[in-house]
Amino acid sequence: MALISVKDVSIGYGTNSILDGISFEVNEGDYLSILGENGSGKTTLLKTMIGLSRPMKGTVSFGDGLRKDGIGYLPQQTLIQRDFPASVREIVLSGFQGRLRKRLFYSNEERSSVEEIMQKLGISEISRKSFRDLSGGQQQRVLLARALTATGKLLIMDEPVSGLDPRVTEEFYELVEDLHREGITIIMISHDVKNAVRYSTHILDIGRSVFFGTTDEFLREEGREEQ
């Protein structure tokens, strides 16, 4: 069974649908890039997949033991966060909130695994620094670390490299690729076709016509269009 199955989903605002009858599946170990123009509904589709917005019709279902609190979500940064007084450690620790359930406070194990995750992503040195004082690349690493504390299975990222310079972007892609090799399933919204083709196993392109398939199929399709 697939990790996430999207069946015949339509999304939109009010009564206007912007995407109609989309179906695809994400299996364990996949690396799916979602491509499309601004305003094509990528973010809304992503939010629908994780239950932040409701589809106008169709269903999204989880399988393979994936739970709603086991998704590592890396949303686009908000204005609020830009000058938020929070230390890196505080933010990464908040990734565990889904596992709190009836508890009020984080356990010692959770606190120590935060240290491990920060180590792994190379942000241990800045763990006491304030989020608002970090560079864009560091901020994305912190949010990635928070997403990782929430999941061992699935990372869902909304344009994680937008606004980063090329070198930092490259580093970020490498980091995600490492996680993918460790067995974490990746779903990423991206503008960057070149890197999407380079790293992902599957591509969902919601341009004028919707394409879903493996990266090889996508390249063949592209080639045909160019001829």
Add this chain to the structure above:
Amino acid sequence: MIAKIMEYLQYPFVRYAFIVGIMISVAAALLGVILVLKRLSFIGDGLSHVAFGAMAVAAVTGLTNRTYIVLPVTVICAILILKTGQSTRIKGDAAIAMISVGALAFGYLFMNVFSVTSNVSGDVCSTLFEATSMLTLTKADVIICTVFSVLVVLFFLFFYNRIFAVTFDEDFSKASGTDTEAFNLVIAVIIAVIIVLAMNLIGSLLISALVIFPAMSAMRVFSNFKSVTLFSAVISVLCTLIGMAASIVLGTPVGATIVCFDVLAFLICWITGKLTGRS
């Protein structure tokens, strides 16, 4: 000077006022951190006008304890404002402006038409700028105030981790299964409660100062959430205590004096932040 304050402290109503002052300052400062960070400072301002309107209506009914009317009305408006703020039809800031200015007009109208005393403008002025009942606080008032303030502090203590998480990133919290709608509802109720309680301390127009200044001051000098929260509570209590003492010694209005010290504290924190390169 100290002797004068000590002399005043012998009266129970002055002691009551100090207890209420400390309680409300802590609660307002804690809440202020959330409101400032979530860009909701104006909600406090809007709701204080609502509370003024409700107070005016309550005064006309001649109820002995006006809180029974003012509190529910303010709570309902707080929920309305937060709900409409999320819908795109009516812009959040416009919704607040509509409700607050409407309530202000109604309040003034009521006070004028059904005036119980001959000094209408005096009544209006004192509801807006003065402690409405600072020196007539009864034991019951003090108990209500203390209970609610303690509840707010306990809420902060127990839900600290969730409060931080939702304030920093509501979408992420929602995606991890945190019930953010319930959270926002609780926050709305708490804002309303604090504003109604704070009317007893500094008058409805000046309440926002008690909510916003401590958090802003703390954000100038500290850069993690825990320190900001703690420091804003501490500085808020300090300003209130100094302000109340000063108002006794100088014979100035209590609310305005407290706010002046809040402003002063902010300036000091701002300069300190600049000097240490934190902001």
